Amino acid sequence: MRSLPSFPSLRSFLEWCAETDQFQRVADPVSVIHQMTAVHRNVLERQGPVLQFDQPLLPGGAPSDVPVVVNLFGTTARVAAGLGVTLEGLDDLGAFLAALRSPTPPDGMRDALSRWPMLKAALATRPKILRSAPVQSVVLESDDVDLCALPIQTHWPGDAGPLITWPVVVTRPFDSEAADVSRYNAGVYRAQVLDHNRLIMRWLPHRGGAAHHQSWAKQGEKTPVAIILGADPATLLSSALPLPESVSELTFAGALNNARPRLVPAKTVPLMVPADAEIVLEGWVSPNETAPEGPFGDHTGYYNRAEPFPVMEVSAITHRKDPLYLSTYTGRPPDEPAIIGEVFNRLALPTIRAQIPEVHDLWLPPAACSYRMAVVAINKRYPGQARRVMMALWGMLPQFSYTKMIVVVDTDIDPKNWEDIAWALATRMDPVRDVMLIENTPMDYLDFASPQPGLAGKMGIDATIKIDSETSRDWGEVMKTSDKDADFAADLVARLMSGTGS
Incomplete structure (x- = not known):
């Protein structure tokens, strides 16, 4: 080890x-x-x-x-x-x-x-x-x-x-x-x-x-x-x-x-x-x-x-x-606690998967104090699964009791990439249907945004592709270049950029 x-x-x-x-x-x-x-x-x-x-x-x-x-x-x-x-x-x-x-x-x-x-x-x-x-x-x-x-x-x-x-x-x-x-x-x-x-x-x-x-x-x-x-x-x-x-x-x-x-x-x-x-x-x-x-x-x-x-x-x-x-200092990230938090979050992923097997990847953005927000990618198989994962994280794992926003995405989304997250939110989430709000839950008393010290709301956002009873519409097909064409393009562009292409 x-x-x-x-x-x-x-x-x-x-x-x-x-x-x-x-x-x-x-x-x-x-x-x-x-x-x-x-x-x-x-x-x-x-x-x-x-x-x-x-x-x-x-x-x-x-x-x-x-x-x-x-x-x-x-x-x-x-x-x-x-x-x-x-x-x-x-x-x-x-x-x-x-x-x-x-x-x-x-x-x-x-x-x-x-x-x-x-x-x-x-x-x-x-x-x-x-x-x-x-x-x-x-x-x-x-x-x-x-x-x-x-x-x-x-x-x-x-x-x-x-x-x-x-x-x-x-x-x-x-x-x-x-x-x-x-x-x-x-x-x-x-x-x-x-x-x-x-x-x-x-x-x-x-x-x-x-x-x-x-x-x-x-x-x-x-x-x-x-x-x-x-x-x-x-x-x-x-x-x-x-x-x-x-x-x-x-x-x-x-x-x-x-x-x-x-x-x-x-x-x-x-x-x-x-x-x-x-x-x-x-x-x-x-x-x-x-x-x-x-x-x-x-x-x-x-x-x-x-x-x-x-x-x-x-x-x-x-x-x-x-x-x-x-010595060290604490302040708005980046600071040493935020950097340590990045590593600890990665260490925690196998333990999280042991309790919630459908979790594919997870990111707690350091800019969000390393725990106030989480982005979770899941292997989605059935309707309502994103909400189940949100509630499991909040209820089963004590370290998420102060996480006030969870965004759930599919496995084709990189939860560490803000552009991927923004695209998923813009194309897979409806604000009325896919946002879950919970009142009066535990919160870090240092969160000045909370209405009462130690108590605040939580928000869960389902930014996954909707399936079965989650939607009455046919879902659009995600565009993707084939692996063969992507490899061809990468090789050609590499030669062009190096000056060896014809």
């Missing part, structure tokens, strides 16, 4: 990026306030390399001795590499992930042996617990804790302040032990810096971290939390994948890496943390203290409003001897 070497740390991945001409160091001083985001966005839009800012300037203009790494997953190829494969290997990886979700019994010894990579991946999820680790080479506690010494960016002019944007936040439920890593949750939740030792933890109610916090708060207890800054790419991407709640992201990263994850006990909280990370912020989230988080620029391209979220007091900062700080 894995075609690239394992990357046990962020540094090993950066070395690979450098070897493949996808890494560049920036010697110029660049401010963490707005400037770094502007440079990052410019490079990302050019599909450029990973950048390491060697002279980040802190608020006030003082230089930081901690370099900042950005644009780690600024291309789909690097996202795939972080998962251990090339772009060509994504389909096989998607099929593998689908098989892990719904494994089928092996058919004989030959089939069982062919599934050895799956077994090996499952075994790789058992963590290896260390007594010491690179990430604990330096330990800062008590009065030595100073978040303001880290080069944490303020990304947009309207932002409320410094914001940590690539944290892997590790939690566990109240009724678990620190050694029970299989019950951990690792999620990417942004964290606003309040002062030298306090953060605001922005985790939404439906996310795993918030559920764990509730389990501690119900007991009147503070929640132990570890924020991983600069994890290995498998851990970073596992934390962003929509995995089932029963699957621990830390152990799943071992399956992606084909290696047992290396963990070490945290210094001041009862949690295990990745041994080869760059920086770890340890601390406790209050069961009842909140502070207004935001406003901050979000993936929608708008600033979200300030809202109360729990406060975390940082009890320790541990890091490597010469740590790197990993």
Whole structure:
């Protein structure tokens, strides 16, 4: 399954990026306030390399001795590499992930042996617990804790302040032990810096971290939390994948890496943390203290409003001897989350097909925030099938609960081609007959177009050719050049364009 070497740390991945001409160091001083985001966005839009800012300037203009790494997953190829494969290997990886979700019994010894990579991946999820680790080479506690010494960016002019944007936040439920890593949750939740030792933890109610916090708060207890800054790419991407709640992201990263994850006990909280990370912020989230988080620029391209979220007091900062700080920005696509979303959508296709077999292809346009709109190509066989697929996507798959528009097309339409989509809408869809509207369904509260926060309508558009009882008219025949004539034309035009034709 894995075609690239394992990357046990962020540094090993950066070395690979450098070897493949996808890494560049920036010697110029660049401010963490707005400037770094502007440079990052410019490079990302050019599909450029990973950048390491060697002279980040802190608020006030003082230089930081901690370099900042950005644009780690600024291309789909690097996202795939972080998962251990090339772009060509994504389909096989998607099929593998689908098989892990719904494994089928092996058919004989030959089939069982062919599934050895799956077994090996499952075994790789058992963590290896260390007594010491690179990430604990330096330990800062008590009065030595100073978040303001880290080069944490303020990304947009309207932002409320410094914001940590690539944290892997590790939690566990109240009724678990620190050694029970299989019950951990690792999620990417942004964290606003309040002062030298306090953060605001922005985790939404439906996310795993918030559920764990509730389990501690119900007991009147503070929640132990570890924020991983600069994890290995498998851990970073596992934390962003929509995995089932029963699957621990830390152990799943071992399956992606084909290696047992290396963990070490945290210094001041009862949690295990990745041994080869760059920086770890340890601390406790209050069961009842909140502070207004935001406003901050979000993936929608708008600033979200300030809202109360729990406060975390940082009890320790541990890091490597010469740590790197990993960062990114969120904004109107393109941004790194949108690029990661493109790859994750492709990985999800085999799982979607397992539940809805008639799905031929699917695209969630990055420009539509990577989830607000979907275009689905289906193998249509019977009347009403397009509507059935719409409702199946909305009802069967949680990741589509915030998708407010689904367009269904036939297999002769490329769902990733806007011209194909426009032609299908113009020639195969009647606005009265083929548009389905649903009221009061779940929606991302960041969608300012919704009438009520968290509730909005959904639209399904059937842009397929109508068959049988769907229409009373004979449908027109689609024009198409024969394959033989198309090949003849391609050869002749190629010779004409090269100057060798008669």
